[in-house]
Amino acid sequence: MEIPFAENYRIKMVEPIYRSTRVEREKWIREADYNLFNLRSEQVYIDLLTDSGTGAMSDRQWAAIMTGDESYAGSASFYKLRDRVRQLFGFDYFLPVHQGRAAENVLFSVLVKEGHIVPGNAHFDTTKGHIEFRKAMAVDCTIAEAFDISVDHPFKGNIDLGKLRMILESHPKEQIPMIVVTLTCNSTGGQPVSMENLREVKKLADSYGIPVVFDSARFAENAWFIQQREEGYAETTIKEIVREMYTYADAMTMSSKKDGIVNIGGLLAMRRKDWFEQATVFNIMYEGFITYGGMAGRDMNALAVGLDEATEANYLETRIKQVEYLGSQLIDAGIPIQQPIGGHAVFVDARRFLPFVPVEEYVAQTLAVELYLEAGVRGVEVGTLLADRDPKTHENRYPENEFLRLSVPRRTYTNNHMDVVVAALINIFERKNLIRRGFRIERETSIMRHFTVRLKRLGEPL
Numbered sequence: 001m002e003i004p005f006a007e008n009y010r011i012k013m014v015e016p017i018y019r020s021t022r023v024e025r026e027k028w029i030r031e032a033d034y035n036l037f038n039l040r041s042e043q044v045y046i047d048l049l050t051d052s053g054t055g056a057m058s059d060r061q062w063a064a065i066m067t068g069d070e071s072y073a074g075s076a077s078f079y080k081l082r083d084r085v086r087q088l089f090g091f092d093y094f095l096p097v098h099q100g101r102a103a104e105n106v107l108f109s110v111l112v113k114e115g116h117i118v119p120g121n122a123h124f125d126t127t128k129g130h131i132e133f134r135k136a137m138a139v140d141c142t143i144a145e146a147f148d149i150s151v152d153h154p155f156k157g158n159i160d161l162g163k164l165r166m167i168l169e170s171h172p173k174e175q176i177p178m179i180v181v182t183l184t185c186n187s188t189g190g191q192p193v194s195m196e197n198l199r200e201v202k203k204l205a206d207s208y209g210i211p212v213v214f215d216s217a218r219f220a221e222n223a224w225f226i227q228q229r230e231e232g233y234a235e236t237t238i239k240e241i242v243r244e245m246y247t248y249a250d251a252m253t254m255s256s257k258k259d260g261i262v263n264i265g266g267l268l269a270m271r272r273k274d275w276f277e278q279a280t281v282f283n284i285m286y287e288g289f290i291t292y293g294g295m296a297g298r299d300m301n302a303l304a305v306g307l308d309e310a311t312e313a314n315y316l317e318t319r320i321k322q323v324e325y326l327g328s329q330l331i332d333a334g335i336p337i338q339q340p341i342g343g344h345a346v347f348v349d350a351r352r353f354l355p356f357v358p359v360e361e362y363v364a365q366t367l368a369v370e371l372y373l374e375a376g377v378r379g380v381e382v383g384t385l386l387a388d389r390d391p392k393t394h395e396n397r398y399p400e401n402e403f404l405r406l407s408v409p410r411r412t413y414t415n416n417h418m419d420v421v422v423a424a425l426i427n428i429f430e431r432k433n434l435i436r437r438g439f440r441i442e443r444e445t446s447i448m449r450h451f452t453v454r455l456k457r458l459g460e461p462l
């Protein structure tokens, strides 16, 4: 008999979770106005809302917490983290920040001005937000295959070089402050970018004199997919792959809450001294002095260890295999999901899953609420609610895909928990013909409405 794969860690500390009843959940979700962000975490059995800041630290990281240096200036923890960043990514200049969007805020304060254009691969919401807030525009140059869930492509995060060239060709250099490449591409389903694509993007950018910035939240998962899927990298270590990836970037922003395997934190690193000097001013203004930037010394220590662990193949194998375990069972059950399965999450195609719910009634949100009611599992809508309204017409923007995202926190749940998610989705899939109505919006804010939106159920009351 073949020896099966198992997690490469054992558990040293546990956190009890409460398995609620359907009657309780019906009450709670009604009180939450059918917005899963409004639930208390105790009302959730298995929380797949996000993989951001929800992972479990290792014993080495907890040990590092105890030796954090909390000095305001010149903290030893800062230097430990700076050395790790230099060693992994090869950038000389480094600033800690409190999370990913803070890194965007600091760097974009230096680079992005009104009227600018920032091409990239399906920019993450906060990245796009920080670009649009400065009255600049984010232009999506992701390959078309990324948006068709039935097309199998090993690197659905790739940039379409033709599209990118067209943008670079049709605008003056001064109007394009940078190209942002997101690794892995969250918005298309945790999909990786190939080394070849990174190399080509950099070559093209160089020929137009435009810098390249990597949004690096899930850079290690991206490196894993390069090792597994790209010719010539099977024998290269993850750390070597990361090092090569970042030779094609001029700067990086990072939310450390993902592949840093810490609960809070972020960073910013770059090659150019002039950017660093300007960014330093914004960092001090928005985040804190340059040797802590909104992070406690102990957290910088834990992050330095987390970055090392996240770039080890045995960690990544366990991590990616768990997401694959969830996704492949859904595929076997005939449930439509984005393929190939992404690095941090499974993206369920809600339109195909619930074909009778009109898209105007927020079909991915409808599926998210059904899943919560069925088993206390919390996912998140990545669809029309998230896409918000057109700023000019105030009409809903309907994205190409209506996804229910099931993000798997790192080292947190077991495969038994994944089995619960699979069974719950299969149960709903079996009764999909009975689910015909969704929601209408009762109250919403003008920006980032999905966090606070209040919904009213249409059709049969619960």
Ligand code: F0G
Binding pocket: 049, 050, 051, 052, 099, 100, 101, 102, 124, 126, 127, 182, 186, 215, 217, 218, 255, 256, 257, 265, 266
């Ligand atoms: N970039 C990417 C690709 C992200 O996925 C996120 C956050 C950020 C930047 C911003 O980082 O939250 O630390 O400020 N993504 C989380 C998610 C929130 O659930 O996907 P942050």
